Amino acid sequence: MTYALSARKVRKTYGHFPALAGVDLDIAPGTSVTLFGRNGAGKTTFLKIAATLARASSGEVAVAGFDVGSEPEKVRRAIGFLSHNTYVYRDLTSRENLRFFSRLYGLDLSDDELVSRLERVGLGHRLNDPVRSFSRGLLQRVGIARVMLHDPQVLLLDEPYTGLDAHAVGILNDMLDEAVGLGSTVVLTTHDLELGLRAAGAAHIIDRGRIVYSGPAGAPETRAAYLRFVQMGGQP
Amino acid sequence: MRPILTLVLKDVSIELRRKESVAAMVMFSVLVMVIFNFAIESARLDPALRQDLAPGILWVAVSLAGILGLNRSLAIDLDNDSLQGLLLAPLSRGSLYLAKVLSNFIFILVADAVALVSVIVFYDLDPNLGLLWVAVIVVLGTFGFATVGTILAMVSSQTRMSEVMLPVLLIPLTIPLIISSVAATATALGAEGARPNLNLIVGFDIIFLVLSYLVFDYVVEE
Numbered sequence: 001m002t003y004a005l006s007a008r009k010v011r012k013t014y015g016h017f018p019a020l021a022g023v024d025l026d027i028a029p030g031t032s033v034t035l036f037g038r039n040g041a042g043k044t045t046f047l048k049i050a051a052t053l054a055r056a057s058s059g060e061v062a063v064a065g066f067d068v069g070s071e072p073e074k075v076r077r078a079i080g081f082l083s084h085n086t087y088v089y090r091d092l093t094s095r096e097n098l099r100f101f102s103r104l105y106g107l108d109l110s111d112d113e114l115v116s117r118l119e120r121v122g123l124g125h126r127l128n129d130p131v132r133s134f135s136r137g138l139l140q141r142v143g144i145a146r147v148m149l150h151d152p153q154v155l156l157l158d159e160p161y162t163g164l165d166a167h168a169v170g171i172l173n174d175m176l177d178e179a180v181g182l183g184s185t186v187v188l189t190t191h192d193l194e195l196g197l198r199a200a201g202a203a204h205i206i207d208r209g210r211i212v213y214s215g216p217a218g219a220p221e222t223r224a225a226y227l228r229f230v231q232m233g234g235q236p
Numbered sequence: 237m238r239p240i241l242t243l244v245l246k247d248v249s250i251e252l253r254r255k256e257s258v259a260a261m262v263m264f265s266v267l268v269m270v271i272f273n274f275a276i277e278s279a280r281l282d283p284a285l286r287q288d289l290a291p292g293i294l295w296v297a298v299s300l301a302g303i304l305g306l307n308r309s310l311a312i313d314l315d316n317d318s319l320q321g322l323l324l325a326p327l328s329r330g331s332l333y334l335a336k337v338l339s340n341f342i343f344i345l346v347a348d349a350v351a352l353v354s355v356i357v358f359y360d361l362d363p364n365l366g367l368l369w370v371a372v373i374v375v376l377g378t379f380g381f382a383t384v385g386t387i388l389a390m391v392s393s394q395t396r397m398s399e400v401m402l403p404v405l406l407i408p409l410t411i412p413l414i415i416s417s418v419a420a421t422a423t424a425l426g427a428e429g430a431r432p433n434l435n436l437i438v439g440f441d442i443i444f445l446v447l448s449y450l451v452f453d454y455v456v457e458e
Contacts, residue, residue, distance in 0.1 A: 053323055055457050077326035087321030091250045091312065103242040104325040139316075146321070 002065040004029040004154050004185035005050055010059035012045050012209075019045040021209035022059070027202075029064075029153070032176070032186040034196040034217065036230050037206035043189040044083070046206065047156045050187075051081040064153045077105070080152035084162035086143030090132040094123050094142045097131060098149065105150045121145045121171055136163035144172055148179070155179060157188035161195055173198065193226050205229045239327050243335030244342070250312050251343065257308040261347035265301040269293065269354040283360070290359040291421035294370075295414055297351040298378065302344045303403050306385040309340050310393050323456060333386065333452035337445070340389075341382040348374050361425065369424035369432055376434060377417035380441040384409050387448040390455050413440045 005027040012020040020042045027033050037043045048054040050063050052072040061068045064078035088097045095114055102109045109117075118127055121141040126134070131142055140163050147155065155176070161169055176186050177199055190196040197203060200217035205225050213225040251257055272293045276286055313319040322332055352367075352374060361367065385406055392401035413436075420432035 051324060053320060053457070073326045073328060076324055079324075081324050085317040085320065087318050087324070088316065089246070089250065089312065089318050090316050091253050092246075096249075100242065100246050101321065101325070104239055104322070104327065106239070106326075 002029070003027055003062070004031070004064060005187060006060075006062045007046070007050075008060045010046070010049065010061055011057045012042075012049060012054065013057050018209050020049075020056070023206070023209070023211055025204065025211060027185060027187060029185050030180065030183045031201045032180050032199050033188075034200040034203045035187065035189045035206055036191070036193070036196060036203060036226055037189070038230055041206045042209040043206050044158050047081070047083075047158050047187070047189060050075075051079055051156050052076055053081070077150070078153045079156055080147035080150070080154070081156045081158075082143050082147040082160050083158035084140075084160075086139045086146070088131055088139065088142050088146060091130060093128050093130055094118055094134075094145070095127045097142060098145055101146050102149050107150060109149070117145050117149065118142075120175070122167065137165050137168050140164055141168055141171070144175065148175060151179075151182075152184065154185045154187065157186065159190055160188060161190060161192060169195070191230070193223070193230075197222070239325070240331055240335045240338065243322070243332065244338045247312065247335075247339035248342065251339075254312070256311075257305050258343050258346050260308065261301040261305040261344065262350045264304050265297040265347045265351040266354055268297040268300060269351065269358055272296070273358045287359055287361065287425070288422070290355050290361060291418045291425060293359075294351060294355045294374075294421060295377070295418045297354075298344075298348050298374065299381065299407075299410065299414055301347040301351065302378065302381050302385060303406060305343050305347065306340060306382075306389045306406070307399050307402050309336065309343070309386070310389055314393060319456070329453040329456060330449045332456075333449055336390075337379075337382050337386045337448075340386050341379055344378050344382060345375065348378055364428070366424045366426075366428070366430075370421050373417055373420045373424060373432060373434065373437065376437045376441060377413060380413045380437060380444060381410055383441060383445045383448055384413075387452060387455060390452070413437060416440070 003026045007023050007025040010020050010023040023046055035043045045054060049056050049061055050068065052068050052075050063075045066074040068075050092100065095118065098114045098117060115127060118124060121144050123141055131139060160172060164172065180186055197217045203215060203217045203222045204211050205213040207229045212229055215222045276289065388405045389402055392398045392405060395401045416436040420434060420437065423430050423432040
């Protein structure tokens with residue numbers, strides 16, 4: 001079976017600090033998985049390695065069947081990565097940003113198609129405004145439109161709900177549900193237990209660079225583990 | 237090739253709106269020319285000696301304005317962490333580097349053009365075939381400057397004192413290029429019909445373009 005994301009003994013150190021201390025994880029295609037963890041637990045580092053933004057000190061990571069070390073461009077074509085930073089250009093309009101990123105992905109999207117993508121995230125009325133004038137939440141919506149542009153097989157979302165109002169959270173959730181329905185895989189990190197468990201099939205908790213709990217998202221044990229490792233900081 | 241053009245067009249489009257980098261470089265190169273002109277006027281140098289100083293002054297203006305522009309070159313990509321968005325695109329890191337070199341090359345060339353016109357005016361240079369050679373030397377020298385400057389701007393952007401670090405790293409590395417460019421410019425402006433030696437400049441351009449292309453991946457990764 002080709003996993004959407006597969007990690008074997010992944011370690012990452014910054015100087016002497018071990019950000020990841022041996023992560024093993026397999027995520028099946030077409031599923032939604034949430035990674036919970038405290039600040040500094042290693043969630044973002046793990047997603048960055050999967051997204052080819054950082055290199056693991058040791059271990060192996062494959063995304064959509066492609067090794068992140070030896071086939072990074074194939075990995076990048078297969079993924080969509082969104083964090084609390086939206087990575088869009090503030091001097092360009094929302095429409096220009098989408099046009100620019102679509103061309104980078106080799107897509108020939110028509111102007112109507114770009115407009116429709118922006119309308120989908122509720123930005124139909126701000127198509128021609130520089131995103132510099134956007135609020136944090138509106139910026140995140142442009143980021144959501146950007147990450148969905150090429151219909152990625154695997155969505156890696158690092159705290160995607162940051163700065164979103166309830167309406168935008170609803171839009172993002174609808175888009176994620178639709179993506180999973182169409183066979184994409186969603187891997188998201190969040191501190192918010194309810195948002196994290198909402199549509200997830202499985203939940204994993206990272207603490208001090210290791211996966212310390214894996215279980216079905218709906219299981220009572222998952223909430224207990226969240227309480228222990230995330231809210232109480234891993235203290236017994 | 238298309239992604240590289242897309243990236244360059246993005247940089248040009250944003251620069252046309254912000255008007256920061258090129259405007260600063262042009263202003264700076266003109267100021268350098270004016271200051272040198274005042275200094276040389278006050279020394280009451282012989283006109284022939286003034287013309288002998290022109291190649292050196294031209295390259296002082298080109299390199300200092302270039303450093304100023306290179307220091308600003310990554311600002312648009314570091315604002316809102318947009319560089320990460322580029323690193324997530326299905327392109328080789330080398331393509332990102334080449335696009336940035338081209339953008340920087342274009343921006344610095346604009347300042348070079350103004351510096352070249354200024355040096356012709358201030359130092360009474362005759363418009364002749366030698367000036368065409370000077371233009372070729374400026375293009376080749378600026379390309380070499382952009383190849384090294386782009387990768388060093390990326391390195392220095394990750395340090396605390398990036399605006400100081402870039403010239404500290406860049407000037408020593410480009411000394412062979414600047415010396416060769418000044419010598420070639422002096423030859424071109426000297427005896428009528430003299431052909432400047434461009435071998436070292438072209439060699440520098442090729443070597444640093446290939447080396448920087450190969451190591452750029454390691455410079456941008458965490």
